[in-house]
Amino acid sequence: MMSFVTIENISHVYIKQATTLLALEEINLAIQQGEFISFLGPSGCGKSTLLSIISGLLKPTFGSVKLEGERVVKPSKHIGHMFQQDFLLPWKTIEENSWLGHKIMGTLDASIKEEVHQLLAAMGLGDVYKKYPHELSGGMRQRVALVRTIAVKPKLVLLDEAFSALDVVTKLQLENMTQHILEKHQMTSILVTHDFQEAIAMSDRVVLLHHNPGRIRKIFEVPIELRRLDPVDARNHYMFTELSQEIWEALNRDGTATA
Amino acid sequence: MEQQQLNTLQRAQKRKQQRERQVILLTQISILVGGIGLWELAARLAWIDPLLFSMPSKIALLFWEKWNDGSLWIHMSVTLYETIAGFLLGTLFGVMIATMLWWSPFLSRVLDPYLVIFNAMPKVALGPMIIVAFGPTQTSIIAMGILICVIITTLVVYAGFKEVDVNKLKVIQTFGGNKLQLYTQVVLPATVPIIISALKVNVGLAWVGVIVGEFLVSKEGLGYLIIYGFQVFQFTLVMLSMIIIAIFATIMYQLIYILEKYVVKNNK
Ligand SMILES: Nc1ncnc2c1ncn2[C@@H]1O[C@H](COP(=O)(O)OP(=O)(O)OP(=O)(O)O)[C@@H](O)[C@H]1O
Ligand SMILES: [Mg+2]
Numbered sequence: 001m002m003s004f005v006t007i008e009n010i011s012h013v014y015i016k017q018a019t020t021l022l023a024l025e026e027i028n029l030a031i032q033q034g035e036f037i038s039f040l041g042p043s044g045c046g047k048s049t050l051l052s053i054i055s056g057l058l059k060p061t062f063g064s065v066k067l068e069g070e071r072v073v074k075p076s077k078h079i080g081h082m083f084q085q086d087f088l089l090p091w092k093t094i095e096e097n098s099w100l101g102h103k104i105m106g107t108l109d110a111s112i113k114e115e116v117h118q119l120l121a122a123m124g125l126g127d128v129y130k131k132y133p134h135e136l137s138g139g140m141r142q143r144v145a146l147v148r149t150i151a152v153k154p155k156l157v158l159l160d161e162a163f164s165a166l167d168v169v170t171k172l173q174l175e176n177m178t179q180h181i182l183e184k185h186q187m188t189s190i191l192v193t194h195d196f197q198e199a200i201a202m203s204d205r206v207v208l209l210h211h212n213p214g215r216i217r218k219i220f221e222v223p224i225e226l227r228r229l230d231p232v233d234a235r236n237h238y239m240f241t242e243l244s245q246e247i248w249e250a251l252n253r254d255g256t257a258t259a
Numbered sequence: 260m261e262q263q264q265l266n267t268l269q270r271a272q273k274r275k276q277q278r279e280r281q282v283i284l285l286t287q288i289s290i291l292v293g294g295i296g297l298w299e300l301a302a303r304l305a306w307i308d309p310l311l312f313s314m315p316s317k318i319a320l321l322f323w324e325k326w327n328d329g330s331l332w333i334h335m336s337v338t339l340y341e342t343i344a345g346f347l348l349g350t351l352f353g354v355m356i357a358t359m360l361w362w363s364p365f366l367s368r369v370l371d372p373y374l375v376i377f378n379a380m381p382k383v384a385l386g387p388m389i390i391v392a393f394g395p396t397q398t399s400i401i402a403m404g405i406l407i408c409v410i411i412t413t414l415v416v417y418a419g420f421k422e423v424d425v426n427k428l429k430v431i432q433t434f435g436g437n438k439l440q441l442y443t444q445v446v447l448p449a450t451v452p453i454i455i456s457a458l459k460v461n462v463g464l465a466w467v468g469v470i471v472g473e474f475l476v477s478k479e480g481l482g483y484l485i486i487y488g489f490q491v492f493q494f495t496l497v498m499l500s501m502i503i504i505a506i507f508a509t510i511m512y513q514l515i516y517i518l519e520k521y522v523v524k525n526n527k
Contacts, residue, residue, distance in 0.1 A: 057429055077435040087426045091448045104434040104444070152434065 046214030345404015353412025
């Protein structure tokens with residue numbers, strides 16, 4: 001069976017005038033439709049680089065990415081990419097920022113606006129529609145960026161540290177909500193995170209990356225029992241503790257613990 | 260702290276700021292009044308040559324006279340119209356050329372040295388050529404106003420276009436946005452503050468272009484009054500024209516300042 005996303009032999013070299021840096025080396029991964037994958041790895045191991053390559057923003061030095069058998073060569077509306085920083089447009093209000101994708105695609109109408117409002121409200125941003133980004137906290141802005149990305153319901157969603165700037169309670173709530181939305185629309189997702197517990201709680205598979213150059217070190221399958229549970233409930237399951245232990249040891253053995 | 264205490268603190272702070280503002284305004288007015296008084300005194304006591312420097316009372320009298328016979332109004336409105344047209348069109352053309360350069364990196368790299376050279380040239384020196392090209396008309400004068408601010412606007416705005424955060428452009432790209440959408444959704448709005456500060460600079464520049472244009476065409480306008488005043492040795496007229504220009508330039512500058520405050524509020 002053909003995979004939904006195929007990452008084939010991706011290597012990437014950053015070339016600057018004086019230096020070259022091998023950021024990624026021979027990354028291979030096949031992702032099934034509806035799957036949730038997490039990339040876990042130390043800072044600077046090339047996670048953001050890999051996401052940019054998958055979303056077609058960055059051309060890899062070697063290798064290719066295919067979405068439903070078609071090679072990704074430029075950004076497309078089918079791939080949503082939430083960046084590590086929010087990059088909201090300061091001259092647009094929160095609601096305008098949130099439905100920017102629809103505006104660009106020419107699909108913005110009253111029902112979409114209503115839908116975006118509901119998404120914002122669900123993310124605890126119900127009373128800031130008309131505010132401007134600089135009036136919001138970092139965590140709030142991050143949520144707006146998340147809404148902006150998933151509002152257009154891309155087939156593949158790339159989330160670069162989507163829940164990093166949040167307090168623990170909000171983070172857990174958002175993980176739950178995001179997972180529901182992603183499942184409801186059958187979106188395939190890749191999450192980059194430093195938090196291995198978050199990775200386990202949300203994913204079907206956790207991909208552990210190696211530092212310098214970035215390489216896949218190990219892939220952990222999350223047991224089916226955990227996948228069925230909400231991220232919050234999953235954390236209380238005994239199997240969660242076992243897998244955490246396993247990943248924690250792997251991280252430590254590598255000398256690359258990040259959480 | 261109690262709400263009441265906070266309110267008291269806030270009021271005290273406000274009062275202090277208000278007092279400071281009043282002191283500054285008062286000092287500014289004193290300098291103006293004192294300056295005018297000193298000028299008058301110096302001219303009357305012949306510390307300075309009254310023929311050359313005129314004196315405030317004479318200028319005021321001349322203003323009254325010229326205002327009543329309606330001639331001053333004509334000259335004022337002509338120059339004002341030319342200046343506004345010159346600086347608005349100059350800025351508009353500048354932004355348009357900058358847009359073309361942004362659109363075509365090839366064009367921008369080809370034109371780069373020419374723009375720099377052209378910018379370094381004393382543009383008023385091209386005045387006579389423009390008069391020959393367009394004739395001694397108002398069009399020539401406006402063209403001077405445009406010429407003097409268009410290149411610098413192009414350079415400044417184009418530099419602003421290039422400084423736009425590439426990550427914001429990437430956001431548009433991830434939604435499959437095209438080049439026109441990059442421009443309208445990010446590049447242009449991000450550069451609005453720079454365009455407005457270009458407007459500010461251009462107000463001053465356009466006055467220079469237009470006044471020089473009126474020197475050359477020598478038909479009507481405040482520039483014409485200045486050159487005419489020099490020719491007939493009537494320096495009161497020269498001074499009057501300069502003061503009017505200064506007042507108009509200040510008003511236009513203030514208007515742009517208000518526009519800036521209004522528009523740039525959320526553009527950080
Ligand atoms: N545009 C660039 N030019 C040159 N080098 C770059 C560029 N972007 C990233 N790098 C380098 O490539 C490596 C991987 O960077 P990347 O941002 O992908 O890491 P990351 O895993 O996302 O890190 P973090 O967890 O801190 O976000 C780093 O060593 C970084 O310095
Ligand atoms: Mg990163």
